[in-house]
Amino acid sequence: MxxxxxxxxxxxxxxxxxxxxxxxxxVLREDLGLKGTKEGCGEGECGACSVLLNGEVVTSCLVAxxxxxxGATDSDRGxxxxxxGWPRTAAGLHRKGRGPVRFLHPGHDWSLPMPIxxxxxxxLTDLAMRDAHAGxxxxxxxxxxxxxxxxxxxxxxxxxGRNP
Amino acid sequence: xxxxxxxMTLAETKQYNQxxxxxxxxxxxxxxxxxxxxxxxxxxxxCWYAEVVRSPVSCGRLxxxxxxxxxxxxxxxxxxPADIPGENIVDMIGRDMPFIAHDWIQYRGExxxxxxxxxxxLAREAAAHVQAEIETAPALLTLQELVARYKADPAQLHRQAxxxxxxxxxxxxxxxxxxxxxxEYWAGHQEQLYIEPQxxxxxxxxxxxxxxxGSLQCPYYIAPELIITLKLPxxxxxxxxxxxxxxxxxxxxxxTLIAGYCALLALKCRKPVKLIYDxxxxxxxxxxxxxxxxxxxxxxxxxGRITAMHVDFLLDGGAYTTLSPVVMYRGILHTTLGYRCxxxxxxxxxxxxxxxxxxxxxxxxxxxxxxxxEAHMDVCAEKVGMAPHAFRxxxxxxxxxxxxxxxxxSEPMGTPDVLEKTLERSxxxxxxPHCSHGKPGQATWYGIGLAFFGHGSGFTGDGESRLKSKAxxxxxxxxxxxxxxxxxxxxxxMGQGTLTIMxxxxxxxxxxxxxxxxxxxxxxxxxxxSGPTVASRTTMVVGSTVHGAALKMRxxxxxxxxxxxxxxxxxxxxxxxxxxxxxxxxxxxxxxxGAYLKQxxxxxxxxxxxxxxxxxxxxxxxxxxxxxxxxxxxxxxxxEVDALTLEIRVKKVTSYxxxxxxxxxxLAKGQIEGGLVQALGYAVMEKMSIKDGLYDASRxxxxxxxxxxxxxxxxxxxxxYPYTHAAPGAKGVGEIPMDGLGRRCATRCxxxxxxxxxxxxxxxxxx
Numbered sequence: 001m002x003x004x005x006x007x008x009x010x011x012x013x014x015x016x017x018x019x020x021x022x023x024x025x026x027v028l029r030e031d032l033g034l035k036g037t038k039e040g041c042g043e044g045e046c047g048a049c050s051v052l053l054n055g056e057v058v059t060s061c062l063v064a065x066x067x068x069x070x071g072a073t074d075s076d077r078g079x080x081x082x083x084x085g086w087p088r089t090a091a092g093l094h095r096k097g098r099g100p101v102r103f104l105h106p107g108h109d110w111s112l113p114m115p116i117x118x119x120x121x122x123x124l125t126d127l128a129m130r131d132a133h134a135g136x137x138x139x140x141x142x143x144x145x146x147x148x149x150x151x152x153x154x155x156x157x158x159x160x161g162r163n164p
Numbered sequence: 165x166x167x168x169x170x171x172m173t174l175a176e177t178k179q180y181n182q183x184x185x186x187x188x189x190x191x192x193x194x195x196x197x198x199x200x201x202x203x204x205x206x207x208x209x210x211c212w213y214a215e216v217v218r219s220p221v222s223c224g225r226l227x228x229x230x231x232x233x234x235x236x237x238x239x240x241x242x243x244x245p246a247d248i249p250g251e252n253i254v255d256m257i258g259r260d261m262p263f264i265a266h267d268w269i270q271y272r273g274e275x276x277x278x279x280x281x282x283x284x285x286l287a288r289e290a291a292a293h294v295q296a297e298i299e300t301a302p303a304l305l306t307l308q309e310l311v312a313r314y315k316a317d318p319a320q321l322h323r324q325a326x327x328x329x330x331x332x333x334x335x336x337x338x339x340x341x342x343x344x345x346x347x348e349y350w351a352g353h354q355e356q357l358y359i360e361p362q363x364x365x366x367x368x369x370x371x372x373x374x375x376x377x378g379s380l381q382c383p384y385y386i387a388p389e390l391i392i393t394l395k396l397p398x399x400x401x402x403x404x405x406x407x408x409x410x411x412x413x414x415x416x417x418x419x420t421l422i423a424g425y426c427a428l429l430a431l432k433c434r435k436p437v438k439l440i441y442d443x444x445x446x447x448x449x450x451x452x453x454x455x456x457x458x459x460x461x462x463x464x465x466x467x468g469r470i471t472a473m474h475v476d477f478l479l480d481g482g483a484y485t486t487l488s489p490v491v492m493y494r495g496i497l498h499t500t501l502g503y504r505c506x507x508x509x510x511x512x513x514x515x516x517x518x519x520x521x522x523x524x525x526x527x528x529x530x531x532x533x534x535x536x537x538e539a540h541m542d543v544c545a546e547k548v549g550m551a552p553h554a555f556r557x558x559x560x561x562x563x564x565x566x567x568x569x570x571x572x573x574s575e576p577m578g579t580p581d582v583l584e585k586t587l588e589r590s591x592x593x594x595x596x597p598h599c600s601h602g603k604p605g606q607a608t609w610y611g612i613g614l615a616f617f618g619h620g621s622g623f624t625g626d627g628e629s630r631l632k633s634k635a636x637x638x639x640x641x642x643x644x645x646x647x648x649x650x651x652x653x654x655x656x657x658m659g660q661g662t663l664t665i666m667x668x669x670x671x672x673x674x675x676x677x678x679x680x681x682x683x684x685x686x687x688x689x690x691x692x693x694s695g696p697t698v699a700s701r702t703t704m705v706v707g708s709t710v711h712g713a714a715l716k717m718r719x720x721x722x723x724x725x726x727x728x729x730x731x732x733x734x735x736x737x738x739x740x741x742x743x744x745x746x747x748x749x750x751x752x753x754x755x756x757x758g759a760y761l762k763q764x765x766x767x768x769x770x771x772x773x774x775x776x777x778x779x780x781x782x783x784x785x786x787x788x789x790x791x792x793x794x795x796x797x798x799x800x801x802x803x804e805v806d807a808l809t810l811e812i813r814v815k816k817v818t819s820y821x822x823x824x825x826x827x828x829x830x831l832a833k834g835q836i837e838g839g840l841v842q843a844l845g846y847a848v849m850e851k852m853s854i855k856d857g858l859y860d861a862s863r864x865x866x867x868x869x870x871x872x873x874x875x876x877x878x879x880x881x882x883x884x885y886p887y888t889h890a891a892p893g894a895k896g897v898g899e900i901p902m903d904g905l906g907r908r909c910a911t912r913c914x915x916x917x918x919x920x921x922x923x924x925x926x927x928x929x930x931x
Contacts, residue, residue, distance in 0.1 A: 035205035036198020038409070040359045041443040045864035048359055130872040137864070139357055139410050140659045142837030143872040145830075 020066025025049045027065040047136030122154035180739045182668035186830035189664045200407040203363030203379045204440045214439035215287035217277040217294045219269045222303035222518040222857035232293035240290045241433035243278040250395035258485030270483035272857035280429040280437045303518035307455040307480045322516040324481045325489035329510040329786045337472025337507025341463030349536035353852045354453035360409025361446040366426035367436045373400030374427045380419040382696035383688045389420045404687040408658035413524030447862045451523030455480040458536035468548045468558045472507040473500045481514040482521035488514040495529030500568045503559045508568040527902040534903045538615045571789045577885045578796030578822020583616045590800035590818035609805040615904030616798045620791030621896030622701040625781030633695035635709040637717045639767040647757035651683040652691040655702045661831040673714030675738045700896025708890035712771035725756045776889045793887045795895045796822040812848045814876040824895030825886040839901025845869045
């Protein structure tokens, strides 16, 4: 039996019907036409399908869509984060114009909010930044440019700390 | 319009020097936001999905294919060899691979039939209802078996290619030597693991042709290679690249296969057909880096001078030839490169095994050759009692020296400069004595290793002359109504920055601002054949071709401005403005371009790449100038090994690179960093063997590549020795970072007693 759910995606209410065990990735890409989320491995290893679900980064290939309740907020790509007062990390990557940019950056983009100190400010120690990105495989950049972009994005972090 | 050029400030003029600037990627924004359209993102109404029925055995004879009558076959489209309009041949070197097996099966996973259906699920269901009756035959599956048989009796093996390089007299050189050092070196498969899997879309056209869109490197490989199979003229096969999420050679020749599958199905069912591999299929059924076995026999004088190099270089080609001969050529040309030696004999071979055909992967045979060479040079240094760096400094090629093919390195270049500078920056000599050499009682062992190497830029020998690669520039209106210049090349953007650097080069040659130039994605409908996006050739060869075309367009527009607008007064285009020589009248680029378009319509100019006449090459004997130029690099890697688990952690890589003139330093550095991390994966993490005819690591869970946490500190420095024969003077950057990561040397310094470092793999699993 299909489920019908209404989610807030990229700031917009979207109603969608699907079999409960359908992958969130497929509901986003195929049923809702949100192609910004990519399938890289289908088993939660590469991070290309990462989306922001109620403030948490999840790999949408491992989430059964039926687990996502009505009213859940979800984002599949950059810009929308601004709607909720998030710094636009995509701009951090873009403004610095970092080196090779290939397939995975939608995922990397959403992992950017992760390295946070208890104070609510970005934790820019090398280990914290790398740890936050260890779930996003990049085969092109060698990660150096991505780490520079994380540091650049941190400059734009709201002084009040992380918004839930 | 500007009143006069003298008011232009220094800051303003600077924007007309784009080459050498770290211009941000033009496609960064759409990629970061997830808006770029990859193969699986192309919206196609009424699209069908393809599935391949594959052989369950590695070698055998196909007796019969049965289509289960329980299944309703009217709902799907099936293609078997009988449905192929032309010849059932993949038209690559050797022409030995069928699109669909019809008699002999040579590898497990070889296509037996193709199926398309309105849903992926239905296509898979149909494929499961095809049964094959196969008479199995003995299969040769691994490099170990192959080498054992090669040593016993090579005549019993199926040889796909062979080539020899001869310089001087190797026997004489060995006889002169005080000591002869032998070594055997092995390396296994490596998976490209681009994050975007293989994907292709075929749309049947009204005129009987086919329009292919996909994730690919070489549009002009696919179109001509499908002619004989589809029985279509070239102009009826249109190939366009979508956004490409990494390729590394994996999307060089392989996409011809899935393009063929999709096109055959689309032309039969008259529907658009899409084939997107999932990761498991992508690892199992696409090309890999060739496994290699190299045997070195080197003659040395007591003072460390090399008197002879005898190398046997053997590649496991897999079931069919693909590009293996060319991979082997690049391998043997790099297997002694970097060192002075007057007596060289190199024997290269490629043999068949019953595994998926191996193919292109960044470096193209050179990483395998250099891994063996550099490991062996360390052994040689030890045998004559020299430190690894002293031995290399003693033997490194200098300007004026001759390579193994007799090429005189005449232009100023980065050897031995990169070696000297890396040694100094990394303080190699001072750190070398700290190596632990597997000393008992220590929790962590320290090691430091060195690799020095060159990489030929562009195609082998006079290949670039024979290819006659062309670029076109179109003066036309952009979508926003401005007149501008579009660069038409078949070089693809696969993440490395083609779309960014080409406008930099063209804008400078035209002397206009960057906003007036764009480079659309490669499409055979609009772009001439500027060759494939391979062989570290795009920036150097296609970049200089674009440069030449831009100079022609600049001249054409200057002539137009002079005759049509200035009554014959000479006019120069500079800094985005046309200035009349005598009257001093100034017109903007947009004004003149707009006037041209109004009067004459769009303007197209072509340019063809030329090698200097001094490049001479004999493809039969492998004598002469094997590459128009070489890039050079040197890595020093510092590693720590956990004495208990033998886990290797590379802590720091210090490196210098000569890749000619830097067009975009940020992108160049990104290429080097990314390549180093891929090389690091090859050296210490990525492991793949053959089990029952298939790769045992067939998922990202089992094929482990470096994450952000595995990456060492990367210290990347450049020294610029520009390519002297064509502007703007870039040499190759794409492949060289894959060539030499010093872990093989580093682990020699840390290895436990009795552990030979002859396999290019982490050995931690073996303890």
